[in-house]
Amino acid sequence: MSFKPGQSGNPKGRPPIGLTVADVIRQKCGPCAEAIIKRMIRRAERAKSEMVRQRADEHLWLRGYGPPPAVVMSVGPPPDLSRLTRDEFEEFNRLLSKCLPVESSPSPVPATPGRR
Numbered sequence: 001m002s003f004k005p006g007q008s009g010n011p012k013g014r015p016p017i018g019l020t021v022a023d024v025i026r027q028k029c030g031p032c033a034e035a036i037i038k039r040m041i042r043r044a045e046r047a048k049s050e051m052v053r054q055r056a057d058e059h060l061w062l063r064g065y066g067p068p069p070a071v072v073m074s075v076g077p078p079p080d081l082s083r084l085t086r087d088e089f090e091e092f093n094r095l096l097s098k099c100l101p102v103e104s105s106p107s108p109v110p111a112t113p114g115r116r
Contacts, residue, residue, distance in 0.1 A: 037060075040056065040059075040060060041060065043056065044056030044057060044060065
């Protein structure tokens with residue numbers, strides 16, 4: 001069988017593996033999930049150690065709301081926008097605005113470009 005661009009090498013996909021451990025637990029605990037959560041909260045409140053209470057709170061929080069979003073940091077020095085002409089700066093700002101979420105301000109880069 002030769003490789004053909006645009007065609008999957010595994011058209012039928014991965015074969016099913018059956019139930020996962022999480023699936024089995026959800027099936028078994030589905031009806032009693034609320035009771036389990038209440039018991040976890042009670043244990044967290046009754047814990048004698050502040051560290052145990054804090055870990056229990058963290059565990060419950062992560063189960064309820066998920067982990068915080070990951071932040072991607074850039075590496076290296078910030079770009080020197082003063083080297084751009086006014087037209088280049090406006091084009092840069094326009095393109096950057098297209099990449100940002102809707103709730104962002106219309107002018108994501110408030111700096112003024114250098115004089116060229």
